[in-house]
Amino acid sequence: QVELVESGGGLVQTGGSLRLTCVASGRILTNYSMGWFCQSPGNEREFVAAVGWRDGARTRYADSVRGRFGSSRDNALNAAILQMDNLKREDMDDYYCTARLGVGIVNLPDECDHWGRGPRITVSS
Numbered sequence: 001q002v003e004l005v006e007s008g009g010g011l012v013q014t015g016g017s018l019r020l021t022c023v024a025s026g027r028i029l030t031n032y033s034m035g036w037f038c039q040s041p042g043n044e045r046e047f048v049a050a051v052g053w054r055d056g057a058r059t060r061y062a063d064s065v066r067g068r069f070g071s072s073r074d075n076a077l078n079a080a081i082l083q084m085d086n087l088k089r090e091d092m093d094d095y096y097c098t099a100r101l102g103v104g105i106v107n108l109p110d111e112c113d114h115w116g117r118g119p120r121i122t123v124s125s
Contacts (some may be wrong), residue, residue: 002026002114004097011117016123021117022080022097029052029099032113034073034080035106038093039118045096049082050106060105065091087123094118101109 008020029057049071052058056073070083080097097116100106
């Protein structure tokens with residue numbers, strides 16, 4: 001049983017930074033792409049960022065966060081990391097860590113194999 005546990009969510013002012021960490025237990029996730037989706041109540045999950053499997057050389061970002069967010073992985077910790085800088089009010093959401101088995105990078109929710117619980121990011125003006 002794979003469990004993904006996120007940490008690092010919370011309250012931040014506009015323009016501030018947060019760092020989300022997603023630690024996996026139950027399986028080594030080197031052969032998984034790791035990604036992040038956000039979701040507001042009543043809406044579908046939207047892709048935010050992803051990092052490819054193994055060395056994490058490949059990354060992918062939504063247009064709305066490119067240049068502000070950084071997606072990486074720490075295989076020693078069996079973890080994925082989302083560095084969020086210059087946060088805006090529209091970034092405020094629940095953020096879900098996910099893992100997708102194989103060489104393809106995280107793209108769509110239906111392709112993902114495991115999910116975290118989704119810490120809340122609140123951005124105040």
